[in-house]
Amino acid sequence: MERNDAEPAKRGRGRPPSAEVRRRVLETAAAVLLENGISEVTFDKVARRAGVSRMTLYKWFRSPASLALAAFEDTYADSLRPESSGDLWADLRAHLREFAANLSEPRTAPMVAGLLGSAQHDPKLAEEISATYTRPRREGAVALLRAGRERGQLPAAVDAEALVDQLWGACYARLLLPEGKLDEAFADALVDNLRALADPG
Amino acid sequence: MERNDAEPAKRGRGRPPSAEVRRRVLETAAAVLLENGISEVTFDKVARRAGVSRMTLYKWFRSPASLALAAFEDTYADSLRPESSGDLWADLRAHLREFAANLSEPRTAPMVAGLLGSAQHDPKLAEEISATYTRPRREGAVALLRAGRERGQLPAAVDAEALVDQLWGACYARLLLPEGKLDEAFADALVDNLRALADPG
Amino acid sequence: MERNDAEPAKRGRGRPPSAEVRRRVLETAAAVLLENGISEVTFDKVARRAGVSRMTLYKWFRSPASLALAAFEDTYADSLRPESSGDLWADLRAHLREFAANLSEPRTAPMVAGLLGSAQHDPKLAEEISATYTRPRREGAVALLRAGRERGQLPAAVDAEALVDQLWGACYARLLLPEGKLDEAFADALVDNLRALADPG
Amino acid sequence: MERNDAEPAKRGRGRPPSAEVRRRVLETAAAVLLENGISEVTFDKVARRAGVSRMTLYKWFRSPASLALAAFEDTYADSLRPESSGDLWADLRAHLREFAANLSEPRTAPMVAGLLGSAQHDPKLAEEISATYTRPRREGAVALLRAGRERGQLPAAVDAEALVDQLWGACYARLLLPEGKLDEAFADALVDNLRALADPG
């Protein structure tokens, strides 16, 4: 068993955190997040509705947005499953469709947008989002493109990092900017545009 | 308080709005926006620093973010000049470079990011940003791409609306997401990726 | 009409304070002071019970104890009436009896004690109490004794300032220290002790 | 002040309290008391600074003020030595001078004042102070006066209990009320006033 050697194994370990309390907090925060959006996820409201002390929230979460992120991950976040079939274009189409569907789902879309919006004022939140949500997805996407390029399905000169932003990033842009709708048709269009360029016939 | 001697006090029917006051407000808001970021642009602070009544701000601006937007436009917004040379790829490269340079400029980048961030919680602000900032630029971009397509520089099947998001939108994604840096090299990579696809040689 | 020239006569004078609010605050604070003692006079409680915003209290009162003092003065403080008959000993007896009765009155005694107790941790409160309560009374007492001394009813060598503490101060000591009861008999004993010394027969 | 004096300490079972811990606690509390005054003597601060668990303090002391009192007694309290020479006036002068000097000493004065101040909101603390500090001194003083009266140095009619408050109590009044300074000159004045009354020549 790997004991965490960094932890100095204090003598008294103190009262253990209550799973019950943690559950109530995250559930309540998730509910508020769903009903009223991230800007209503405040320590005050969640503490009151969850029947929990505000102090407890201050101990666990840096900020209300951070709490919202935890609730989002706990309740709504999709589990990413980066499968690859070998056919790059089919993979791209499938993944982007699912990604766009996810981001445009009426319940979760405002949550993700709200979280990313809050992250613009809160670098630590940005880092948290990046670590648990954004970065893993991006790495999967980069890997997918690189694999395709190595299989010769993309020109060698293609910059995979930039291309990720031209596919997944474009979806984020549609989510976060007021112009343009995000839907599966858009996801298809992203892939089709690339194919049209590669094969103008 | 300087009296505005230029204004002839039109027919004594009520006091005319003071241009002086408006100027001071916008200047102060711009300064706060620059120094402390959008989240510090509050009616309270600006009113105090500008030596202006808070009531006045409530009359003119829907919200602090809206004030920040006005100050941003008044002081920092770039004047868009949609020139086109006829060479699509050269135009794209030039425009995107300038766009990326603008968005990644250390002074304005956090402002735009902050404004777009706030817009995620404030639909009216989103609409304001769209009307005065985002939409015009997008329309210029779409027109540019459509013109290129009509000149045969892009396959007919290309979806110009989606392609805009794959170029300019990708830049926004880099601005707003924690991963990846936004710079001129990235702008070049966006264009080069498309050219590499179109001409794998 | 004497205008306060120190005040720069601002142009707009702003909304005037609401007498209604002030009244409700002081009444509520006085009630809490009476029912639960000074340590329960908190901004929180008073604001809630008075149906008033806590912010308002923070504007008007430096501290909860200061609010309690204001409420005490507004509602319970005795109006001092320094009458003198010419007979020093009769005056002393009368004044001290009334003073002791006042301080030992079951309703007000804990208030005064509590206020003076709080003042031990709060120099500003001490000064406030001194200015509005303690000092005027002491000055009246000193004047009374000096007048008596000048009339030859006290030896010329007597230190009036110290003697005040040996009469009124002794009452405060009984109020504030756990030993000894404060009542009219004690007030009499204070005067009688001096007379017994002056006239051992 | 230890809480469970009633408990007969069942035949020495269990781990005995650690003298080391007790020492650290009292030292730390005394230091805080000296540096920051009684209102800063909180279980939280003392526990942290002493490197001791807050629980331990809750076991030993009823309240922070009670802890402060214990620390005060342990470190700063004067040992009372009720000596009597036979000359009442000389004894009074000496004792009151020492008493006043003690109470007006810059380090301890605010402690005593603070403790007595806190006692106004805390009857149990008042009783503790009375038992260990105030009452013994008063009893010594009463005995001194009674002895003098029996020796004929005071009129038989003098009320010794009241007279104590006219001497020692007057000092407490000067300590606790904002008016008047407490010093040795004041102590002398108290005695001199009585002598002047007794012997107007």
Place this chain on the structure above:
DNA sequence: CTCTAAGCGAGACGGTACGTCAAGTCTTACA
């Protein structure tokens, strides 16, 4: 020489209050 109860450290949790900031609304007076 073990068992066991108490002392103790560490920490979770609830609660109350403080003090601050800002949004919004309303009111008065002035220019």
Place this chain on the structure above:
DNA sequence: TGTAAGACTTGACGTACCGTCTCGCTTAGAG
């Protein structure tokens, strides 16, 4: 009528303590 000035409410943030309640380690003396 546009502004200044300010009163008031609401709601949230963040901090500081208090007081209670587990855990689990430590330790001295009773058996």
